[in-house]
Amino acid sequence: MSDLENKVVLTVATTGAWPSKNENPNVPLQPREIADEVYACWKAGASVAHIHVRDDEGKASMSYEKFVETLEYIRATDCKIVLNTTTSGGIGLTDEIRMKPFMGLRPEMASYDCGTMNWMHTTVFENSPKFLEKLGLAMQNCNVKPEIEIFDAGMIYNALYYLKQGVLKAPLHFQFCLGTPGGMAATVENLVFLKSLIPVGSTWSAFGVGKGHMPILYATLALGGHIRIGMEDNVYYSKGVLAESNVQFVLRAKRIIEEIGKSVATPDEARQILGV
Numbered sequence: 287m288s289d290l291e292n293k294v295v296l297t298v299a300t301t302g303a304w305p306s307k308n309e310n311p312n313v314p315l316q317p318r319e320i321a322d323e324v325y326a327c328w329k330a331g332a333s334v335a336h337i338h339v340r341d342d343e344g345k346a347s348m349s350y351e352k353f354v355e356t357l358e359y360i361r362a363t364d365c366k367i368v369l370n371t372t373t374s375g376g377i378g379l380t381d382e383i384r385m386k387p388f389m390g391l392r393p394e395m396a397s398y399d400c401g402t403m404n405w406m407h408t409t410v411f412e413n414s415p416k417f418l419e420k421l422g423l424a425m426q427n428c429n430v431k432p433e434i435e436i437f438d439a440g441m442i443y444n445a446l447y448y449l450k451q452g453v454l455k456a457p458l459h460f461q462f463c464l465g466t467p468g469g470m471a472a473t474v475e476n477l478v479f480l481k482s483l484i485p486v487g488s489t490w491s492a493f494g495v496g497k498g499h500m501p502i503l504y505a506t507l508a509l510g511g512h513i514r515i516g517m518e519d520n521v522y523y524s525k526g527v528l529a530e531s532n533v534q535f536v537l538r539a540k541r542i543i544e545e546i547g548k549s550v551a552t553p554d555e556a557r558q559i560l561g562v
């Protein structure tokens with residue numbers, strides 16, 4: 287195991303539910319584009335791909351058909367990346383629609399948003415107790431590892447509750463999502479605090495949206511965490527400069543990880559680290 291200590295799991299979130307071609311024409315939205323982008327990110331060194339799909343108009347969607355198409359394209363190649371599908375590709379969807387992609391397609395991981403929040407000051411991002419119980423148990427049945435997304439500290443306490451109830455199983459894997467309006471700000475202080483709350487033996491990763499992106503990346507590496515990058519979280523590569531592709535983020539993260547004497551985990555190393 288010791289050689290895994292210096293490995294950093296690099297998750298790329300290529301698409302997300304919200305970025306549009308108006309914000310950045312390079313965001314991949316349709317199955318072929320997403321699959322090609324995931325492939326290129328894997329070639330560039332990414333370990334995990336967190337996947338969202340869009341409808342034909344490019345709007346947020348949990349279309350099962352679009353997930354099928356996207357994963358079929360990826361799985362038809364020699365791409366070994368760990369697949370992580372979202373369960374939160376839109377607002378106001380039924381539990382069944384949100385759960386169908388991982389139940390039907392059995393990626394190795396899927397996101398688990400561990401509480402309800404006011405999203406972007408405009409709407410409610412609902413993850414009710416009933417849904418979280420159902421979701422956690424369904425993930426266990428399908429042998430899909432939950433990526434527990436944390437937008438504020440209370441969500442960690444929800445996860446601890448579900449761990450106690452058997453809805454979630456140790457070791458837990460957390461993703462600290464910082465800097466979204468309605469959630470915790472992307473500051474190093476918040477990151478240190480969140481890390482202090484998770485159970486010993488958990489794995490964790492983090493990202494910051496907007497100007498917190500790079501500070502959170504560096505702080506996460508300094509604290510021994512794993513990294514998420516990509517256009518779901520940042521359509522700008524740097525201040526005022528639109529990202530050309532998700533690969534650009536992968537290559538920058540890889541450079542930084544190597545500068546500090548670590549290396550990016552291969553997908554198989556990520557599987558060992560995350561226990562998937």
Ligand code: ZN
Pocket residue numbers: 299302303336338372397518
């Ligand atoms: Zn997502």
